[in-house]
Amino acid sequence: MKYFNDYKSCIVALSGGIDSAAVLKLAVDELGTDDVAAATCVNPHVFNYEIRNAELIANALGVKWYTFTSTPSEEFFENVTDKCYYCKKSVIGEIFKIAEKYGYQAVCDGSNIDDLDDYRPGMKILKEYGVFSPLLEAVMDKKDAETIAGKIDHPDIFFNTESCAATRIKTGRITEVRLENIEKIEDKLRYNYPGIRVRDYGETAKIEFKIKRSLTELDREVIDNVVGKFFEKVEFE
CATH class of the missing domain: 3.40.50.620 (HUPs)
Structure with missing residues (x-):
């Protein structure tokens, strides 16, 4: 065709x-x-x-x-x-x-x-x-x-289910600092937790997953430790 x-x-x-x-x-x-x-x-x-x-x-x-x-x-x-x-x-x-x-x-x-x-x-x-x-x-x-x-031949190409960082900011003005913080967080978590989404609600971050998964208490602790450096409150959807 x-x-x-x-x-x-x-x-x-x-x-x-x-x-x-x-x-x-x-x-x-x-x-x-x-x-x-x-x-x-x-x-x-x-x-x-x-x-x-x-x-x-x-x-x-x-x-x-x-x-x-x-x-x-x-x-x-x-x-x-x-x-x-x-x-x-x-x-x-x-x-x-x-x-x-x-x-x-x-x-x-x-x-x-x-x-x-x-x-x-x-x-x-x-x-x-x-x-x-x-x-x-x-x-x-x-x-x-x-x-x-999948027919593109390169060992380092990594496809993730993604949308742009601006979609993560749910309330308030979009700023470069907020975008950078989202990237820093997701860069640390993306490969161990594919499909993770950190939604920025100001002081609160809500954690969602594009790919539905069950989280253990250890998973929640790991994610909370990373996200908590940037947000006062972390919630899991």
């Missing part, structure tokens, strides 16, 4: 996650490395391990890799309900600038049919900018993406 019939070249919004990695793999397989590139946002709301993962993916597939920063509007920092819309608008806008500068015909992302089941205000940007979503067009889900991304 061909996924890029309408395009001769493209640049993929590469987050370092499974979905965008799968799209980059499909693009390289069909269009070749010379006509495909990847672009990764390196703002503070993006986990550093994901940025490193994106670099490894781009290198493993042999494509050019562009990094950039974007400047979301004030609504993002005010932590409004649809902050993801304002964030993604700034990110996608920058990728289109890169595409125009270097002559890539299409901008692609990793959206798939499973994303349609969630509240994702950032999805509106895809239509507004004309982003091409190969997985969505091919009616593929996250399991399909996992299969495709």
